[in-house]
Amino acid sequence: MHKRYLLLEDGSLFKGEALGADLNQHIGNVVFQTGMTGYQETLSDPSYCDQLVVMTYPLIGNYGINRDDFETVRPALSALIVKEAATHPSHFKSTMSLDEYLTQKQIPGLQGIDTRRLVKKIRQNGTMKGKLLDDLNQVDAWLETMRIKTLANDQVQRVSAAKPYIVPGRGYRVVLVDYGMKHGMLRELTERGCHVTVVPYDVTAEEVLQLEPDGVMLSNGPGDPKDVQEGIDLVRGLIGYVPIFGICLGHQLIALAAGGDTEPLDFGHRGANHPVKVVDTGEAWMTSQNHGYTVSESSLRNTPLCVTYRAINDGSIEGLSHHEYPVFSVQFHPESAPGPHDANGLFDQFIDMMEQTKQGGVTLCQNELILNES
Numbered sequence: 185m186h187k188r189y190l191l192l193e194d195g196s197l198f199k200g201e202a203l204g205a206d207l208n209q210h211i212g213n214v215v216f217q218t219g220m221t222g223y224q225e226t227l228s229d230p231s232y233c234d235q236l237v238v239m240t241y242p243l244i245g246n247y248g249i250n251r252d253d254f255e256t257v258r259p260a261l262s263a264l265i266v267k268e269a270a271t272h273p274s275h276f277k278s279t280m281s282l283d284e285y286l287t288q289k290q291i292p293g294l295q296g297i298d299t300r301r302l303v304k305k306i307r308q309n310g311t312m313k314g315k316l317l318d319d320l321n322q323v324d325a326w327l328e329t330m331r332i333k334t335l336a337n338d339q340v341q342r343v344s345a346a347k348p349y350i351v352p353g354r355g356y357r358v359v360l361v362d363y364g365m366k367h368g369m370l371r372e373l374t375e376r377g378c379h380v381t382v383v384p385y386d387v388t389a390e391e392v393l394q395l396e397p398d399g400v401m402l403s404n405g406p407g408d409p410k411d412v413q414e415g416i417d418l419v420r421g422l423i424g425y426v427p428i429f430g431i432c433l434g435h436q437l438i439a440l441a442a443g444g445d446t447e448p449l450d451f452g453h454r455g456a457n458h459p460v461k462v463v464d465t466g467e468a469w470m471t472s473q474n475h476g477y478t479v480s481e482s483s484l485r486n487t488p489l490c491v492t493y494r495a496i497n498d499g500s501i502e503g504l505s506h507h508e509y510p511v512f513s514v515q516f517h518p519e520s521a522p523g524p525h526d527a528n529g530l531f532d533q534f535i536d537m538m539e540q541t542k543q544g545g546v547t548l549c550q551n552e553l554i555l556n557e558s
């Protein structure tokens with residue numbers, strides 16, 4: 185195993201050993217994930233697109249990689265950084281080691297660095313750009329490149345489905361907009377019998393309404409929500425015409441479409457045990473999260489949205505609901521079950537919302553209006 189380094193944009197250098205694939209030229213944001221388990225889901229969650237992901241739990245890979253827990257087929261992260269990668273995984277479902285998986289999927293990794301020191305630095309300075317290196321010959325040149333380089337903003341376009349596809353069911357007809365969807369969302373909908381049409385990120389409101397859905401689900405996805413103008417336009421065209429449930433990026437797009445704003449968090453929420461307060465009941469839920477942006481509190485003042493969930497650690501907004509129309513969203517991930525299933529009932533809430541709308545208990549605008557406008 186050869187030496188490998190992580191260089192941060194502030195010039196700090198971490199020396200470790202190579203893991204997984206050969207290096208790429210990629211510069212990306214270094215973010216940390218605090219889950220003690222769930223590394224396979226993290227590796228395959230498209231919302232990590234282009235990021236260098238540091239795991240804070242010191243031993244990663246001990247239960248191997250299995251066939252069941254992928255969130256998508258093609259991992260999108262740019263690198264994985266761990267303290268120690270387990271070389272002899274032990275689990276009856278395991279089919280390969282972490283190192284084998286990373287190599288097979290062409291994801292470079294770094295192991296053996298002081299991940300605590302690295303994460304403390306990110307917590308103090310905020311998210312930073314970083315680059316993996318195999319030698320120190322060009323440190324200054326890379327530092328310069330890192331300082332001037334603007335990171336790509338087309339991640340959603342790269343991870344979204346290229347074409348629509350249907351996962352048939354006998355229940356409610358749901359259009360699921362794929363901004364880099366974790367398959368857990370599809371699983372939750374199909375388990376509830378839904379007939380799901382998955383559509384690409386640039387679908388228009390007219391195209392969605394023509395499918396006559398009972399409800400629309402907006403998925404998670406990578407990057408800055410403000411870079412996904414197609415999504416903001418879509419939601420603007422759908423609010424009031426069809427029940428909507430948004431998760432993570434989908435939640436941020438609802439806020440932007442309704443006139444609110446989003447902003448970057450200092451170092452993001454990424455982990456499996458983020459406590460969230462249910463504003464209505466005062467209950468605390470344990471949730472799985474992965475986001476670097478948040479809806480700005482002050483921007484909601486003149487919008488029809490109210491806050492339904494809040495992060496207990498920093499008070500940031502974790503959920504929204506529309507005063508007038510059947511639209512709600514959460515910043516956390518109800519499809520993930522790191523242990524407790526506290527948030528999973530939100531999918532039932534979505535089903536209820538479609539049911540009530542169908543029964544005429546919720547008033548919508550007339551679809552013809554928007555269809556005629558086009």
Ligand SMILES: NC(=O)CC[C@H](N)C(=O)O
Nearest residue numbers: 404405407432433476477
């Ligand atoms: N998981 C997500 O959908 C993340 C949303 C957005 N890319 C963020 O980082 O905040």
